[in-house]
Amino acid sequence: MPWKITDKQKARRRFLAARWKNKDSMAALCRRFGISRQCGYEWWRRALHGDPLMAERSHCTKRAATLATRWQSRVRRLRRRYRYAGAGQLWWYLQRAYPLGPWPAVRTIGRWLARAGLTRKRRRRSPAGPSVCLPSPSNAAPNDIWTVDFKGWFRTADGRRVCALTVRDQASRYVLQVRHMERTTEPAVAAQMRRLFLRYGLPRAIQVDNGPPFGGYGPYGWSTLAVGWVRLGIAVHYGRPACPQDNAAHEQMHQVLQQQTAQPAAPTLSAQHRRFQRWRRRYNEDRPHRALAMQLPVSHYQPSPRPPARLIWRYPADWILKTTDPRGRIRWAGRARLIGQAFGRQLIALRPGRHGVVTVHFGPHLLGELHAADTTAIRAVRVRAPRNSSTQPDKGGSQAPSLIPSPKF
Numbered sequence: 190m191p192w193k194i195t196d197k198q199k200a201r202r203r204f205l206a207a208r209w210k211n212k213d214s215m216a217a218l219c220r221r222f223g224i225s226r227q228c229g230y231e232w233w234r235r236a237l238h239g240d241p242l243m244a245e246r247s248h249c250t251k252r253a254a255t256l257a258t259r260w261q262s263r264v265r266r267l268r269r270r271y272r273y274a275g276a277g278q279l280w281w282y283l284q285r286a287y288p289l290g291p292w293p294a295v296r297t298i299g300r301w302l303a304r305a306g307l308t309r310k311r312r313r314r315s316p317a318g319p320s321v322c323l324p325s326p327s328n329a330a331p332n333d334i335w336t337v338d339f340k341g342w343f344r345t346a347d348g349r350r351v352c353a354l355t356v357r358d359q360a361s362r363y364v365l366q367v368r369h370m371e372r373t374t375e376p377a378v379a380a381q382m383r384r385l386f387l388r389y390g391l392p393r394a395i396q397v398d399n400g401p402p403f404g405g406y407g408p409y410g411w412s413t414l415a416v417g418w419v420r421l422g423i424a425v426h427y428g429r430p431a432c433p434q435d436n437a438a439h440e441q442m443h444q445v446l447q448q449q450t451a452q453p454a455a456p457t458l459s460a461q462h463r464r465f466q467r468w469r470r471r472y473n474e475d476r477p478h479r480a481l482a483m484q485l486p487v488s489h490y491q492p493s494p495r496p497p498a499r500l501i502w503r504y505p506a507d508w509i510l511k512t513t514d515p516r517g518r519i520r521w522a523g524r525a526r527l528i529g530q531a532f533g534r535q536l537i538a539l540r541p542g543r544h545g546v547v548t549v550h551f552g553p554h555l556l557g558e559l560h561a562a563d564t565t566a567i568r569a570v571r572v573r574a575p576r577n578s579s580t581q582p583d584k585g586g587s588q589a590p591s592l593i594p595s596p597k598f
Contacts, residue, residue: 318568332493363490390493407529
């Protein structure tokens with residue numbers, strides 16, 4: 190049922206014209222116009238006293254008018270003095286400067302500021318994309334999860350800065366690598382991880398923190414490094430921002446590494462590297478762990494049987510394939526749309542849905558939605574915490590791309 194839209198001034202004129210004809214009683218006339226008899230008599234009284242009923246009268250009470258007269262100018266002066274103060278802070282400043290009161294309410298001060306154009310509009314959030322529930326990572330066997338992080342940097346005795354990349358298998362506590370990195374960029378870390386994959390095989394998942402080079406700002410928080418791991422069939426798990434306790438076992442290993450190799454640090458960078466290698470052998474082959482029932486990590490760990498091979502995804506025939514440019518954009522519906530800088534030069538698929546909307550897929554992963562009404566970017570997928578450990582598929586439909594391992598790496 191459509192809304193009933195009526196011009197107040199025209200309605201009043203029609204009411205007065207009908208009242209002048211005096212064909213109906215006031216009660217019947219008010220019922221016909223959908224107003225109360227008190228309102229009808231008020232309109233009639235104002236008409237008899239010469240009020241043309243053209244303008245809306247203020248509904249402000251006398252007390253509100255008195256408050257505005259007394260406090261509005263003072264609020265403006267305080268706002269000029271405290272440029273970034275909000276309504277609540279200005280109310281506090283009023284109490285301190287004028288202790289007698291009564292003071293206007295915080296909401297009243299907010300309305301005065303908005304009416305004077307002294308407030309900033311709240312930034313509109315981008316529309317939310319679809320949501321998926323990622324499965325909880327399993328940690329039952331070696332190579333199920335590798336934990337990767339950078340140890341906090343320190344300096345050797347000759348002033349060289351040391352920043353060590355550490356990789357450990359979570360189930361067996363086996364330290365795969367402790368190595369100083371001259372650069373902590375994504376290409377440097379990717380090259381080092383590639384050597385580990387060739388030596389130890391591929392893990393099922395890698396757990397990292399949200400900072401660079403592991404985390405980014407696109408869908409799922411992936412960086413270019415993480416997208417490369419996903420292309421190999423490795424799941425990437427992130428801890429919560431500013432919560433190192435989500436990777437507590439790895440951080441505890443960092444503490445042991447700091448105590449036994451960097452207090453004090455070695456005289457030179459090469460000597461520090463030799464310390465790292467001796468410590469790694471001792472940690473894996475000569476240090477029992479309580480979590481392993483006082484056994485050695487080397488007795489539990491074995492390399493992964495999964496060789497490093499990039500996956501080739503085959504999509505259904507009715508999906509639209511697009512290759513992103515180096516900045517991670519595609520062109521759709523006459524506009525350039527940003528998918529994510531981490532997806533530069535990657536093949537993605539668009540699945541047609543309802544009118545003006547397509548879902549964006551990267552292999553078996555749902556990245557988000559593109560809407561024709563939007564102008565710039567994808568509505569990225571939102572990740573929900575799993576309620577249980579059972580695996581739940583992405584909400585992208587029943588169709589899914591098939592996976593074919595490629596011999597190229």
